[in-house]
Amino acid sequence: MPQNVTQKIISGHLVSGIMSAGSEIELRIDQTLTQDATGTMACLQFEALGVDRVKTDLSVSYVDHNTLQMGFRNPDDHRYLKTVAEKYGIVFSPAGTGICHQLHLENFGKPGATLVGSDSHTPTAGGLGSLAMGAGGLSVALAMAGEPYTISMPQVVRVYLEGELTGWASAKDVILHLLGMLTVKGGVGKVFEFAGPGVASLSVPERAVITNMGAELGATTSLFPSDENTREFLTRMGRPQDWTELVADEGAEYDEEIRITLNDLEPLAAKPHMPDQVVTVASLAGTKVNQVAIGSCTNSSYADLASVANLFAGKHVKFETDTLVSPGSKQVLKMLASEGLLENIIDSGARLLECSCGPCIGMGGSPVSEGVSVRTFNRNFEGRSGTKDAQVYLVSPLTAAMAALHGEFTDPASWGDAPQIPELPQTIPSIRNQFIFPPEDGSKVEVLRGPNIVPLEQFAAVDADIDANVLIVAGDNITTDHIMPAGAVITALRSNVPAISEHVFERMDASFASRAKNTANGVIVAGENYGQGSSREHAALAPRHLGVRAVVAKSFARIHRANLVNFGILPLILVDKEAYAEFMQEQKITVPALAIAAGEPVELILSSGKRVTVINDLTQKELDIIRAGGLLNYVRFSKSR
Template identity: 50%
Template sequence: MGQTLTEKILDDHLVEGKLETGEEIGIEIDQVLTQDTTGTMVWLQFEAMDLDEVQTELAAQYCDHQTYQFDFKNTDDHRFLRSAAGTFGAHFSRPGNGICHNVHKENFAAPGKTLLGSDSHTPTPGGLGELAIGAGGIDIAVAMGGGSYYIDMPEVVNVRLEGELPEWATAKDVILELLRRLSVKGGVGKVLEYTGPGIESLSVPERTTITNMGTELGATTSIFPTDEKTEEYLDALGRGDEYVELSPDEDAEYDDEIVVDLSDLEPLIAKPSMPDNVVPVREVAGQSVDQVIIGSCTNGAYEDILPAAKMLEGRTIDRKTDMIVAPGSKQASEMLAREGHVAELMAAGVNFSEATCGACIGIGHVPASDSVSLRTFNRNFEGRSGIEDDSVYLCSPEVATAAALKGEIVDPRDLADELGDLEDPGFELGDRYDTGGEDPDLISPDEAVDDELVKGPNIGDVPLKDTMEADLEGPALLKMGDNITTDHIIPATQDILMYRSNVPKLSEFTLSRVDDSFAERALDADGGFLVAGENYGQGSSREHAALCPMYLGVEGVLAQSFARIHKANLFNFGLIPLTIDEETYEKIEQGDDVEIVDDVAEAVRSGQEEFTVRVNDDWEATAYLDASEREREILADGGKLAHTKKQAQSGGSGATPADD
């Protein structure tokens, strides 16, 4: 039996386990990336494990989220990250140089490599044949130290693309169509592997738009085979020698198949406030629009902004609508500027932003109260834009630009008919992507500025959890619904994000979007549990969403189901993730006394799957722990950092980073 492309790359990097769906495997990691909101903790954990040098082929530290440097805390973080990169041997991308996924794609992503990143949109380079996975920060630290990355072998789903995109339909509409069909939970535990004749019509940047937003499906990762389009793109980047031809075997067997006929697609839009709330643009046409933003790691490349420039040439945006372009990288800005497009955009009334994640996480360009914002981003979770009760729609650059011209949501096909001289701008690659000479904003390990760590007063230590005890009990501190995101657990707005290196302070904001009294109540309770519905922890890879509840004394989470990365982060910080059924969820109430009846530490280590949960000494239910032997040891030891140090001291293997 032949192999899928996913299986081929995993097989080449397999260290432990078998490629059987649901079985835990350990794989070797070639490249790692981290960014400024997760990176400080990554390097503090790397230091805490007494590691002194990066062991992966390549490590890259990007500063892309909090680049506006509102006060010294942000700037101190960036200085520390530069010093960590220089001390331990990583590339360093300066603040303002661009978003990690875009800059990594431009400089380092390569076919057939494995990439692990402490950002949930790490799968972006899957568009050029790299197997890229998002994970929690401590998993990155261990991988950088030479340790394997462990994951349950996902299902591999064949997404077969047929036909070609019609006028005004884009790659963004491909992934929005999949979100419409599958929902934000539809990709959990799966790799989406794209095949079929439709691939041939899509360039690498179009493919990376699709793989980027595979994260919104909950997918482990997404990947395309390589072909002439891949080689053409790498050549344009000046990295043609890194091209490798990769494809599945003709007789490869997949766990499932989804067929998308590109020729059937039309402009789509995700309504507030979830990426899977997708409808045709014509269904919401006429809605007045106050703000339009083109950018982010999804649609912030040169090829994404160019269509907007073409559509706006000789025109101006509607006077009641603000339009911002937020490039994904400084390279994209420079290319557009050299070709004169930045001037044309500005002449049309467009405001240019620094190349940053910024507005996507509510830092800058926050919408006005009771307003509508159209964005080419990947997420529109409620409140993520920086204001509660926001109204954010997700769409392609073409749909966003049409709205800016009209002042309301409009299908660009209808606007073209109305204006008479508006043509589909199409999709155009740049001739070359190296802008001439050495990049001063990307510092290699050989050019490192620092050789020792520089820690400002806002950078604290890594909190550790004690070894798991036999008895776990406490109140149900908070009961939540379905699809609670990491933005709910730890918001990423600028007033909160600046404390990412200061866990005691950051913890004060834990679950504040659900209940602003939670942190204080949790500290007073000195223990207890969170209760949630389906898909708890969806969204970003931020491990602070597990670290801060741990710091506040939370012992575990009882949920109907968990998002992949967040569940791993719960293990990594010693919080037990127990799955409950709908009946138990409905019955348990906030404030109830909860006790896990079993000798929990012994049960976890021994492989026990069913746990008895007693509530108010009145009724009992069964909860389930789905965990590998390795995850159980990590959990019982109080988390991955404590477990790794214990393994190193005992001379064991486990998650211990390898020697040279």
């Protein structure tokens, strides 16, 4: 039977289950990655599993989110991560080396490999032909311990690319076009597999831009075939041995098809405050721009920054437009330097930042109040930039550079001839000596914990129906940033669940944490696509610490739903979406937890006397995990039997 690329990788890694869309499957995982914001929790969870060494082919621990190291907490976290890596056989990438996804693409990703990462943009490695999925830290910890990773067998969408990009259109505009077409929940339960003659016109870093932001579609992942361009990229990166060809068989079948003619695309922008609010850049002409930020895991490759540097040559950005440039890795930085392009960026008046996430999560580089910030990033959720009332637009590096030079959006028709996309230099400087490779035997390594590393809490099993209070009635598209905001204070507390829990929902509802603590059990009610955005498991773990036992929503985002299960919170779906109107804050509610069966409806009893029917899409195993008080309890219990 002919197979597409997704089916080939899945069938080669299938531990259990059948490859029929929607069925639960377990996959053997070859590689894992963690980043510091989610990695401390993943490492604490890995330690709790009692395994003496990681069981994957490769696990890498990157420090890229909180490199500013304000106070002792972040450095303590980084030291903890470094010593855990040495002890358990994990490669460690210190702060400043680069952003996890760019580094992984350049140094470790492989065609045909399975990768899970505790970051939602892990699909970046799909640009190389990896099946790369974002997951909660606990799922990654289990993969590091050699446990299979469980997903629903996705539907595979063939995105058939024809023609090639012309003019000022770029890879970013391909994914913005898809987002505009499909919306932020258009990819749920799907893998986007790119195919067609247009694929050959895209380099691996361009493909990685597209697969990176496939996360914004809510997709399980996105990937490209591995072809001659992939071989060329890996060869230039000094890893020709990691290349294997991986293409769909003739006659392979797909669940759906989307066709895009690349020549038809023009520069696009996602307007505030959602990545799917896509319009043409031309339609924004005349909008003043206070800040331009170039970088992030989406658009910080050599080609991205070299094209910006070429546009900046001999020019100065507008003084009114604070312009920030953060290279994705030290390798990108070294290439810019060796090709003489760094000077263009420095001379342009742009601020050169460290190779890290930085402004993407408001870690430095926040826009001015009510400012318009034009970013090459992947998310523009309200407040994520660190400035609550900022208006953030997502664009390509070329569009961002033109906004920096003009101080406003201008019509691409006035930009003249579009530049060539720069090719990777023939000789690429290595940064292999920047990584810390673990010793063969780490048993004598002492794991160093600062006072900020608080031991994990063990949650009680579900052994009775739950009488609870409705703590909040939230709307549609609530992001993990709404639930557990990113930013300096919060990220300093990521290893300290009791402390971080004080900030749950604080930007929407300042008294949420205190109300939750004053009630034994809580329920969150929400609209569509609850928990979209990052893989941040604190958005489930911290509410669970505060006593949240169930979330009742119209629908859930994939990774967050998995995180709720992992921490013993019931994700319940309203059968009749209109019933959402029955819920009020502070209302008492009984969740018949013991009567819940996988895939079966049950009635919630409200203090108003109304009964509201909810259903779940849980497998029996997921239900058992919730009943055990979360995945860690479930695994410990299974191992002790």
